[in-house]
Amino acid sequence: xxxxxxxxxxxxxxxxxxxxxxxxxxxxxxxxxxxxxxxxxxxxxxxxxxxxxxxxxxxxxxxxxxxxxxxxxxxxxxxxxxxxxxxxxxxxxxxxxxxxxxxxxxxxxxxxxxxxxxxxxxxxxxxxxxxxxxxxxxxxxxxxxxxxxxxxxxxxxxxxxxxxxxxxxxxxxxxxxxxxxxxxxxxxxxxxxxxxxxxxxxxxxxxxxxxxxxxxxxxxxxxxxxxxxxxxxxxxxxxxxxxxxxxxxxxxxxxxxxxxxxxxxxxxxxxxxxxxxxxxxxxxxxxxxxxxx
Ligand code: F3S
Numbered sequence: 337x338x339x340x341x342x343x344x345x346x347x348x349x350x351x352x353x354x355x356x357x358x359x360x361x362x363x364x365x366x367x368x369x370x371x372x373x374x375x376x377x378x379x380x381x382x383x384x385x386x387x388x389x390x391x392x393x394x395x396x397x398x399x400x401x402x403x404x405x406x407x408x409x410x411x412x413x414x415x416x417x418x419x420x421x422x423x424x425x426x427x428x429x430x431x432x433x434x435x436x437x438x439x440x441x442x443x444x445x446x447x448x449x450x451x452x453x454x455x456x457x458x459x460x461x462x463x464x465x466x467x468x469x470x471x472x473x474x475x476x477x478x479x480x481x482x483x484x485x486x487x488x489x490x491x492x493x494x495x496x497x498x499x500x501x502x503x504x505x506x507x508x509x510x511x512x513x514x515x516x517x518x519x520x521x522x523x524x525x526x527x528x529x530x531x532x533x534x535x536x537x538x539x540x541x542x543x544x545x546x547x548x549x550x551x552x553x554x555x556x557x558x559x560x561x562x563x564x565x566x567x568x569x570x571x572x573x574x575x576x577x578x579x580x581x582x583x584x585x586x587x588x589x590x591x592x593x594x595x596x597x598x599x600x601x602x603x604x605x606x607x608x609x610x611x612x613x614x615x616x617x618x619x620x621x622x623x624x625x626x627x628x629x
Contacts, residue, residue, distance in 0.1 A: 343534045348531075350434065358583065368402070369402065372393060374392045375407045381599045402424060408434065413463075434465075450492070452475075452511070455495060479506050480578075482507065483512075500524075544561040544587050547570060547573070
């Protein structure tokens with residue numbers, strides 16, 4: 337049985353970086369530190385960070401005077417100001433791509449543009465970006481949402497970093513009918529698309545796909561849906577412990593992919609378990625090889 341790992345799987349650059357920053361800050365501080373919201377949507381990874389003294393808080397008030405990590409999603413200026421008031425030492429792990437989107441939004445707002453952000457209004461990254469427009473930016477998800485807005489003479493558009501390009505394109509197409517100046521910034525990061533494309537390619541070459549990631553991770557579930565659509569029998573698992581040997585009876589090729597919030601060590605455990613299953617399979621098929629050992 338061949339076991340193939342997708343060419344792009346697991347943590348994106350920004351999340352990996354945020355975790356490294358948090359771990360370094362915990363080592364340096366030598367005592368409890370905090371992250372403003374979970375660094376990552378993965379139970380096992382959050383538990384591991386807690387063991388290192390990195391605890392999640394949802395409210396800055398509970399960490400007055402302490403060290404707080406800003407996660408890869410970033411925050412708006414109101415959070416930075418509040419942290420200063422509370423004498424919190426901030427360690428900024430905002431993904432550089434998100435920072436760039438924040439800076440574009442801030443400067444468009446300062447230059448008198450109506451700022452439109454294509455994305456999910458309730459997502460922390462989008463809330464942060466809107467914060468940099470003095471709360472005046474408008475979030476839209478689809479062209480129809482534009483019917484309700486009354487933009488000024490100049491419009492600036494950007495997107496939440498994980499949005500599909502087609503969604504930004506659809507909104508921009510509609511905005512061009514407004515007859516105003518429209519400036520477009522493609523702030524979409526390629527990590528999501530790259531993982532989806534790699535999963536699609538791999539799923540079309542194998543019989544069984546394992547998709548590793550949190551049961552509540554939207555991007556992991558999306559990867560599982562893509563793999564199913566590509567024709568592979570797909571199992572979405574959180575950890576190696578859920579793997580069942582009989583899934584692979586008579587299977588020649590197994591693919592493995594993982595959501596952007598799945599830590600490397602969980603992926604490694606899955607690969608290890610699959611290698612063990614393959615080993616046992618070979619032993620069962622050729623018991624004389626083992627006897628000779
Ligand atoms: Fe990740 Fe940063 Fe892209 S957090 S998805 S690398 S914008």
